[in-house]
Amino acid sequence: xxxxxxxxxxxxxxxxxxxxxxxxxxxxxxxxxxxxxxxxxxxxxxxxxxxxxxxxxxxxxxxxxxxxxxxxxxxxxxxxxxxxxxxxxxxxxxxxxxxxxxxxxxxxxxxxxxxxxxxxxxxxxxxxxxxxxxxxxxxxxxxxxxxxxxxxxxxxxxxxxxxxxxxxxxxxxxxxxxxxxxxxxxxxxxxxxxxxxxxxxxxxxxxxxxxxxxxxxx
Amino acid sequence: xxxxxxxxxxxxxxxxxxxxxxxxxxxxxxxxxxxxxxxxxxxxxxxxxxxxxxxxxxxxxxxxxxxxxxxxxxxxxxxxxxxxxxxxxxxxxxxxxxxxxxxxxxxxxxxxxxxxxxxxxxxxxxxxxxxxxxxxxxxxxxxxxxxxxxxxxxxxxxxxxxxxxxxxxxxxxxxxxxxxxxxxxxxxxxxxxxxxxxxxxxxxxxxxxxxxxxxxxxxxxxxxxxxxxxxxxxxxxxxxxxxxxxxxxxxxxxxxxxxxxxxxxxxxxxxxxxxxxxxxxxxxxxxxxxxxxxxxxxxxxxxxxxxxxxxxx
Numbered sequence: 183x184x185x186x187x188x189x190x191x192x193x194x195x196x197x198x199x200x201x202x203x204x205x206x207x208x209x210x211x212x213x214x215x216x217x218x219x220x221x222x223x224x225x226x227x228x229x230x231x232x233x234x235x236x237x238x239x240x241x242x243x244x245x246x247x248x249x250x251x252x253x254x255x256x257x258x259x260x261x262x263x264x265x266x267x268x269x270x271x272x273x274x275x276x277x278x279x280x281x282x283x284x285x286x287x288x289x290x291x292x293x294x295x296x297x298x299x300x301x302x303x304x305x306x307x308x309x310x311x312x313x314x315x316x317x318x319x320x321x322x323x324x325x326x327x328x329x330x331x332x333x334x335x336x337x338x339x340x341x342x343x344x345x346x347x348x349x350x351x352x353x354x355x356x357x358x359x360x361x362x363x364x365x366x367x368x369x370x371x372x373x374x375x376x377x378x379x380x381x382x383x384x385x386x387x388x389x390x391x392x393x394x395x396x397x398x399x400x
Numbered sequence: 401x402x403x404x405x406x407x408x409x410x411x412x413x414x415x416x417x418x419x420x421x422x423x424x425x426x427x428x429x430x431x432x433x434x435x436x437x438x439x440x441x442x443x444x445x446x447x448x449x450x451x452x453x454x455x456x457x458x459x460x461x462x463x464x465x466x467x468x469x470x471x472x473x474x475x476x477x478x479x480x481x482x483x484x485x486x487x488x489x490x491x492x493x494x495x496x497x498x499x500x501x502x503x504x505x506x507x508x509x510x511x512x513x514x515x516x517x518x519x520x521x522x523x524x525x526x527x528x529x530x531x532x533x534x535x536x537x538x539x540x541x542x543x544x545x546x547x548x549x550x551x552x553x554x555x556x557x558x559x560x561x562x563x564x565x566x567x568x569x570x571x572x573x574x575x576x577x578x579x580x581x582x583x584x585x586x587x588x589x590x591x592x593x594x595x596x597x598x599x600x601x602x603x604x605x606x607x608x609x610x611x612x613x614x615x616x617x618x619x620x621x622x623x624x625x626x627x628x629x630x631x632x633x634x635x636x637x638x639x640x641x642x643x644x645x646x647x648x649x650x651x652x653x654x655x656x657x658x659x660x661x662x663x664x665x666x667x668x669x670x671x672x673x674x675x676x677x678x679x680x681x682x683x684x685x686x687x688x689x690x691x692x693x694x695x696x697x698x699x700x701x702x703x704x705x706x707x708x709x710x711x712x713x
Binding site: 273275276277286287288291293321326 | 422424425427428429432433434436437438439440467698702
């Protein structure tokens with residue numbers, strides 16, 4: 183039996199760089215803790231505004247960091263509206279389209295505390311990239327019920343979509359190269375300070391892909 | 401990554417813990433209104449049972465279907481086997497149809513190992529002779545972890561009954577040993593294996609002494625057909641010395657767990673009242689069996705040529 187997938191509780195190698203032997207180097211810091219807090223507060227305001235309140239809203243985070251981000255947005259909504267928004271956790275591993283192409287291990291057990299049928303579900307993730315995770319999340323969510331609407335909130339949209347998916351709420355649109363890596367760190371999941379950084383290959387040689395306009399996701 | 405699950409002896413502690421953690425995710429799936437995920441769509445699983453089995457076969461079939469695989473049953477009784485086909489030919493025929501996994505139960509110890517040498521598909525041992533029944537071992541430790549937390553070290557487990565001929569006992573001893581439990585085997589001298597070399601266990605023939613401070617009692621099915629081999633004088637005497645009777649159960653610790661791999665002989669190795677008591681987790685073992693078998697199937701068949709992790713966006 184393989185032990186290649188990370189056990190629960192350990193930080194999973196979400197980043198491409200982790201499996202490339204860590205040869206990536208730091209490029210730029212995009213968010214610090216304070217900027218993150220403001221982004222979550224703004225997204226909370228937007229969710230409340232778009233949905234005329236937050237009574238029907240359920241925040242469902244995608245493992246791993248999306249779950250913590252969903253909790254923080256829920257806390258911000260509570261400050262703004264004095265409404266407690268249910269927070270769920272969704273694991274999309276069994277719905278991914280790359281099972282068999284690489285090791286796909288679940289990152290946690292799905293736990294959505296309320297019936298999503300008839301409610302507005304806001305899926306929450308840290309980085310929106312190809313859109314394949316969100317595609318899997320829509321399928322996984324469909325197994326739990328039939329929401330009145332599904333919206334998408336992400337901390338960073340880095341472009342390079344491979345599917346027709348866009349986010350409704352975006353912390354920051356970040357132009358990146360495909361070869362680069364956006365690393366979100368949170369106190370709860372990474373035993374670190376809050377922050378978002380861009381890492382990339384050390385050489386300034388030809389990039390794997392073109393730099394794109396980060397606005398394409400919103 | 402290994403392709404087969406043939407024996408707990410092939411696994412180390414990390415392997416077992418990874419499978420049990422995977423089973424947690426599938427346990428959640430099995431509790432949904434639609435308890436099914438598309439993870440293994442298009443894969444084909446064949447169950448090849450040379451021995452009678454209802455529960456294990458159905459458990460594997462349920463697990464495989466909840467992962468969206470296609471499941472074929474090769475029933476040995478009415479097919480080519482009764483026409484004299486060899487195991488090798490049967491397996492080659494099945495494989496030629498294009499399959500991904502074979503779940504095998506066979507009366508001969510080692511048959512799944514043999515099959516694994518012949519085929520490219522993954523082979524899962526669903527019980528081979530008196531050798532092993534690895535998924536039962538996994539589901540038993542999984543069940544214990546659900547009740548007692550993930551750390552089983554020092555947990556006192558008594559396994560009672562037909563140890564010698566029990567593949568369940570063998571897999572349980574190995575799985576519990578890997579997770580650090582303190583295992584004692586209780587049986588009449590005729591039902592203890594001749595050699596226990598290398599087994600991390602103690603043995604006794606005195607059930608009442610063994611039950612003093614145990615946290616878990618696992619009963620094994622008394623295979624009545626063995627009475628002919630004169631391994632014990634009578635079923636009544638077996639029950640009075642080795643059965644978990646109501647009186648014995650009353651002396652156990654209040655939070656003890658009672659387990660049985662099934663099928664039970666009520667009134668022989670376990671009293672009906674004990675089997676239905678709150679201490680009994682026998683039904684949970686069955687439910688957990690599906691989640692654990694889903695984890696095994698997923699682990700063996702989801703495969704992957706890429707590296708671990710990778711960018712999941």
